């Protein structure tokens with residue numbers, strides 16, 4: 001099987017809308033331990049307690065350069 005033809009595994013780490021909560025402005029970053037990722041897809045950023053929602057999210061979009069966040 002050609003691995004380049006596999007669909008990318010969707011997650012917060014490779015979605016262009018997700019940023020580590022720790023990088024958010026104060027006081028939002030203080031929630032990083034409870035919710036490590038923040039979704040910026042909508043006008044009001046949404047902290048993600050789990051990234052399971054990203055696995056089946058219809059809004060997932062790959063980061064433009066394909067890089068992953070830590």
Ligand code: SF4
Pocket residue numbers: 010011012015016017018038039040041053054055057058059060061
């Ligand atoms: S909820 Fe959807 S749009 Fe938001 S970070 Fe996860 S995959 Fe991306």
